[in-house]
Amino acid sequence: MAISAPGRGPGATKHVVATATARQTAAASRLVASMLDMPVPVCVRLSRRAGGVILRMLPARGLEIVVPAGFNLELLPVAVESRRTWIEDAAARLAASGELPGLLPVLMPRRIPLTALGLEYRVDYLAREAAGRTCRVREMGAGRLAVSLAGPQVGSVAGGEPLESARQALCAFVKAKAGPLLVSALRQTSQETGLPFVSARVRQQRTRWGSCTAGGRVSLNVNLAFLPAVLARYVFIHELCHTRHQDHSPRFWGAVRAIVPDCRELDAALRHGAHYVPLWFSRGITGPLS
Secondary structure (H helix, E strand, C coil): CCCCCCCCCHHHHHHHHHHHHHHHHHHHHHHHHHHCCCCCCEEEEEECCCCCCEEEEECCCEEEEEEECCCCHHHHHHHHHHCHHHHHHHHHHHHHCCCCCCCCCEEECCEEEEHHHCEEEEEEEEECCCCCCCCEEEEEECCEEEEEECCCCCCCCCCCHHHHHHHHHHHHHHHHHHHHHHHHHHHHHHHHHCCCCCEEEEECCCCCCEEECCCCEEEEEHHHHHCCHHHHHHHHHHHHHCCCCCCCCHHHHHHHHHHCCCHHHHHHHHCCHHHHCCHHHHCCCEEEEC
16 A cells, blocks of 8 residues: 655645645736736636636726636736726726725826926816816916816816816826927937937837837837936937837947946836826826825
8 A cells, every 4th residue: 555755645736736826826916917007906816617718807806817727827918918908998997986996096186297398287176167078278377287177076076077087188288298398309319419310209108118110210108208307318319229220239238328328227217117107197097186
């Protein structure tokens, strides 16, 4: 008769496998949560009955992802990325209705610091009695913005239509204001460094601070306006150097380092640059005024 050593029997093996699986799904949950622009609770679990990857947005629990047993969890980010829009829309609806307590609403700003451009605006919210849902943003001078809310109360409840309309109006203002100024700053940096570009555009990108085509066409993320000026300038130089070197070869980094000796440190700091971008600008859930 065979005798199993203590802790080495079939039951122990199953326990070790179960523990490893629990760690893997927990790690996958953290990875998916880090991919999202919103702090949504994520739980990944395995199911022998699942025929494919199933995503559910559950009240009071957040995003549940059910995957078949034996599924390669390294492929999960691909599946999630293809459903990102649905995930964030579903989370926004639950948060706005108060059914996702773990997700805090975004506070509307009282000031807007466009740090990279040397600008800061104080925001005043004015209720108006006129009918209609359109909110208007007016630049009053001396760094002040007046937002006309289409509702009787300025401090309305989270997720209310007047505040969401105001958020969208402020986002539109920032994009219209920051776009030309970022292109102007890029042009000035181009003249200073002797690195010309053909054209430039500014848009709100999800994953990149900037990009440059082989033809010298530069694309900048409008979120750069919220970064410290030194980080925004580094992005300009990084993309301008791509007009000469399309890859990230030693020659490319040599060109960047010749202009910005501490480029590696700035590149590392840029990985956390999203923390400078206010949630009301990057996320569509509105709450009471801050």
